[in-house]
Amino acid sequence: MANAVMERSAQTMDVESKEVEIRVDHLGVTFQDNEGNDVQALTNVNLTVHKGEFVSLLGPSGCGKTTLLRCVADLQEPTEGEIKVGGKTPREIRMAQKFGFVFQQPVLFDWRTVKKNVELPLEMMYQTKERRSKRADEMLEMVGLTNFANHYPGQLSGGMQQRVNIARALGIRPDILLMDEPFSALDEFTKEKLHEDLLRIWSKTNKTILFVTHNIQEAVFLSDRVCVLSPHPGRLSAIVDITLPRPRTLDMRETPEFNELVRQVRDSFEGGSL
Amino acid sequence: MEMKKVPLTKQKWFQVLFWILFIIVAWEVGASVVAVTKRTPENVMPHLYQILAAAFSTKPVSSGMSATMVVLTSARATLLRAFGGFLLGAALGFVFALLMQMSKAVEKMIFPYLMLIQLIPVLGLAPIVLAITGDINKSRIIIAAILSFYPVANNTLAGFKSVSKERYELMATYAAKKYQIYGKVLIPAASPYFFTGLKIAAPLAVTASILVDTLQGDGGLGCMLSQSLKHAMSIYVFWLIVFFSAFVGIFSTYLISFIEFITSPAKRAAWNGRSLEKKHRRAAMKAARKEYRKEKEDGRDLISQTCSENKA
Ligand SMILES: Nc1ncnc2c1ncn2[C@@H]1O[C@H](COP(=O)(O)OP(=O)(O)OP(=O)(O)O)[C@@H](O)[C@H]1O
Ligand SMILES: [Mg+2]
Numbered sequence: 001m002a003n004a005v006m007e008r009s010a011q012t013m014d015v016e017s018k019e020v021e022i023r024v025d026h027l028g029v030t031f032q033d034n035e036g037n038d039v040q041a042l043t044n045v046n047l048t049v050h051k052g053e054f055v056s057l058l059g060p061s062g063c064g065k066t067t068l069l070r071c072v073a074d075l076q077e078p079t080e081g082e083i084k085v086g087g088k089t090p091r092e093i094r095m096a097q098k099f100g101f102v103f104q105q106p107v108l109f110d111w112r113t114v115k116k117n118v119e120l121p122l123e124m125m126y127q128t129k130e131r132r133s134k135r136a137d138e139m140l141e142m143v144g145l146t147n148f149a150n151h152y153p154g155q156l157s158g159g160m161q162q163r164v165n166i167a168r169a170l171g172i173r174p175d176i177l178l179m180d181e182p183f184s185a186l187d188e189f190t191k192e193k194l195h196e197d198l199l200r201i202w203s204k205t206n207k208t209i210l211f212v213t214h215n216i217q218e219a220v221f222l223s224d225r226v227c228v229l230s231p232h233p234g235r236l237s238a239i240v241d242i243t244l245p246r247p248r249t250l251d252m253r254e255t256p257e258f259n260e261l262v263r264q265v266r267d268s269f270e271g272g273s274l
Numbered sequence: 275m276e277m278k279k280v281p282l283t284k285q286k287w288f289q290v291l292f293w294i295l296f297i298i299v300a301w302e303v304g305a306s307v308v309a310v311t312k313r314t315p316e317n318v319m320p321h322l323y324q325i326l327a328a329a330f331s332t333k334p335v336s337s338g339m340s341a342t343m344v345v346l347t348s349a350r351a352t353l354l355r356a357f358g359g360f361l362l363g364a365a366l367g368f369v370f371a372l373l374m375q376m377s378k379a380v381e382k383m384i385f386p387y388l389m390l391i392q393l394i395p396v397l398g399l400a401p402i403v404l405a406i407t408g409d410i411n412k413s414r415i416i417i418a419a420i421l422s423f424y425p426v427a428n429n430t431l432a433g434f435k436s437v438s439k440e441r442y443e444l445m446a447t448y449a450a451k452k453y454q455i456y457g458k459v460l461i462p463a464a465s466p467y468f469f470t471g472l473k474i475a476a477p478l479a480v481t482a483s484i485l486v487d488t489l490q491g492d493g494g495l496g497c498m499l500s501q502s503l504k505h506a507m508s509i510y511v512f513w514l515i516v517f518f519s520a521f522v523g524i525f526s527t528y529l530i531s532f533i534e535f536i537t538s539p540a541k542r543a544a545w546n547g548r549s550l551e552k553k554h555r556r557a558a559m560k561a562a563r564k565e566y567r568k569e570k571e572d573g574r575d576l577i578s579q580t581c582s583e584n585k586a
Contacts, residue, residue: 075443094449101447107440111462111540120458124448152540155547172448 064234359418433464
């Protein structure tokens with residue numbers, strides 16, 4: 001295990017970019033508004049995400065980040081273009097239960113306890129009761145909710161509900177983790193802890209992560225690459241390689257390199273689109 | 275420390291007590307008026323103590339049975355039929371709601387006509403149902419079932435429809451099978467709605483049962499009720515039945531709430547939380563009162579001190 005972490009941190013982007021995990025090809029999504037006019041949520045998006053890569057989708061509200069993520073997860077039918085995940089269609093991957101999706105809003109079931117909520121997807125995978133229970137306990141410990149295992153969602157704060165949401169998605173050990181602004185409802189302290197947890201889990205398990213956020217620092221800190229999206233119509237305006245070494249530590253955020261990357265991302269954003 | 279005290283008028287027991295007292299007072303005022311203005315006041319509105327006296331009197335009113343015994347024996351037949359009809363109607367209501375949820379075609383075919391059932395007067399239906407079944411007992415069960423059916427079907431379907439798109443999508447990301455979506459999401463989500471349907475249906479079933487009794491005879495509360503009204507037996511049997519059926523109707527709804535409470539752990543947890551909160555609040559209030567008293571005493575000391583200082 002420790003070995004794997006070491007290896008991982010030594011890896012650079014070039015070594016890694018072998019196997020393509022997600023290929024988004026000329027993707028376009030058009031919605032109809034109430035008057036029947038077309039609203040282009042996304043146009044001509046081309047993106048390749050490699051296996052084990054951590055890619056962020058960054059952009060202002062309404063630029064189509066959620067829509068892109070939903071297309072990858074087969075929750076939204078593209079109007080144009082196509083998406084392949086590991087050479088297969090998103091539907092095949094979804095039916096194989098390989099996706100973990102963290103919704104922007106925590107979608108919890110109010111008649112289930114916190115722990116039972118985390119166990120729900122494991123029930124769908126026909127895991128035994130003992131395994132489910134053990135896994136749920138682990139996940140709740142990770143997000144710091146062990147003492148709330150037997151509470152009901154209605155008894156939790158918004159941030160705590162979001163942590164249950166995250167624990168539930170990670171509990172199924174998905175190959176591909178799609179996260180839609182998972183940390184934006186959390187306080188700084190919890191967020192920092194979960195950043196580290198997420199990176200640790202990712203480095204240990206070789207997951208592919210597609211991470212939506214509107215926070216530049218967060219995107220730079222976590223990712224191998226940051227994809228900058230711009231609105232009206234939603235499109236991919238730049239991709240910035242994050243060359244910071246791994247493992248990332250919180251104090252890296254103070255370094256000039258980090259700030260330089262943040263500036264670069266911000267520039268690509270302003271220059272390209274708004 | 276400042277503790278907010280729940281005002282008396284907002285406390286549940288006070289509200290209940292208020293309404294009971296209000297009804298008693300209003301009734302007695304009405305009864306007193308009726309007593310001087312009508313020739314046979316006991317037919318219109320007897321005093322409550324007269325009704326109570328009738329309830330506890332052992333004087334036989336019909337075939338050697340006291341008024342209370344008459345009510346209870348006939349209640350058994352009526353309530354059993356109401357209960358049977360209620361169970362049947364509720365079960366069918368749930369199944370139909372499920373079918374309508376499972377198939378759009380079934381929903382389009384059935385749903386618009388569901389309401390018609392509600393529009394047909396039961397009493398008009400009774401002779402037809404009796405003619406079809408040829409059995410008084412069965413016909414009454416069926417009528418109670420018909421009346422229970424609609425609120426349960428309608429509410430349960432509303433419960434299924436209340437499941438948000440996000441919940442379906444979450445289940446889709448897990449590649450959940452249809453039966454899993456029903457078992458783990460739709461049915462639990464519809465459960466409070468189903469219980470609401472039951473709470474509406476239960477008193478309806480009782481009322482329907484009594485009403486049909488009055489038409490068709492063969493024992494039962496409604497039958498005794500009409501005999502009593504025709505003065506075939508003491509009029510107080512009528513009044514006892516009125517109060518008894520009111521009680522059964524209210525009680526049936528509370529009983530269902532209780533069953534819901536027992537079967538829903540989330541509800542229980544919320545309730546436990548509330549009662550714990552109440553306990554804490556009471557303890558805090560007690561402490562605050564103690565402190566206040568102490569402060570007052572200290573204050574008095576302070577005043578007497580300053581007084582003596584001033585004097586000095
Ligand atoms: N179901 C829908 N019907 C119509 N329009 C939609 C629908 N979903 C999204 N849109 C439109 O598509 C655009 C992109 O929406 P999307 O939810 O992807 O934005 P986002 O980048 O995730 O924004 P945010 O940061 O606020 O979550 C918006 O203009 C939105 O109005
Ligand atoms: Mg979004």
